[in-house]
Amino acid sequence: MPKCSYCKKNYEIHKGVSVVESSKGNVYYYCSSKCRKNAEMKRKKKKWTNPGKEK
Numbered sequence: 001m002p003k004c005s006y007c008k009k010n011y012e013i014h015k016g017v018s019v020v021e022s023s024k025g026n027v028y029y030y031c032s033s034k035c036r037k038n039a040e041m042k043r044k045k046k047k048w049t050n051p052g053k054e055k
């Protein structure tokens with residue numbers, strides 16, 4: 001059984017979503033599309049975080 005990359009729960013593979021990030025070759029497993037969305041949002045936020053951006 002794969003483990004959800006977001007909530008760390010084990011789930012049955014046919015119920016979840018697998019995402020391959022082709023640019024880095026990473027594979028993410030999610031138990032639901034909800035977890036996938038949340039995880040992707042989190043990743044994007046991290047990318048956009050810019051500590052030097054202050055007026």
Ligand SMILES: [Zn+2]
Binds near residue numbers: 006007031032
């Ligand atoms: Zn999950």
